[in-house]
Amino acid sequence: MTELVAESGVSRATTYRIVAALIGHGFLARSADGLLSAGPRLAPRGAALRAQPLLVELRDATGESAQLFVRRGQRRMCLAAVESMYELRTSVPVGSLLPLGRGSGGKALRGASTESGYFVSMAERAPGVASVSAPVMVGGTVVAAISVSGPIERMGMDAVRRMGETVVRAAAKLSTWWTTV
Incomplete structure (x- = not known):
């Protein structure tokens, strides 16, 4: 607190009030x-910024659009997204609220586990759209889900298995970053 007072040039009493409000x-x-x-309100925003290059890597590795979701009540919100370079692609705008009960991102956020470590959705949320997601875990708690999505025609089961392993690795990397935001 002493350092904040010194650096800000604001009185100690005002600094305490500001810090109390921010807490x-x-x-x-x-x-x-x-x-x-x-x-806790800053961690997701910081993670979204740090996740952006990872989402680009994920998009480049899979060829499909990549997203980062967090839970908001009974829905999920897109914190960050990168679109596929293909003309035919899925698009989830940042800030979008989607049902938690449909799609692989929602499954990953609900805290269930799978042997493979990833969840798959085939036309659950939207016709013709497939997705693969993995939970981002911190201290045994699901804090986010990282996903790739695209046209079902490009995301057959062989592609889904390859993408699933890539998404799991990205989620593990983001899990380590999340705690340092």
């Missing part, structure tokens, strides 16, 4: 030993 709104968190860090 109250989830933008800051205070550890047991009093240290301040990014709060």
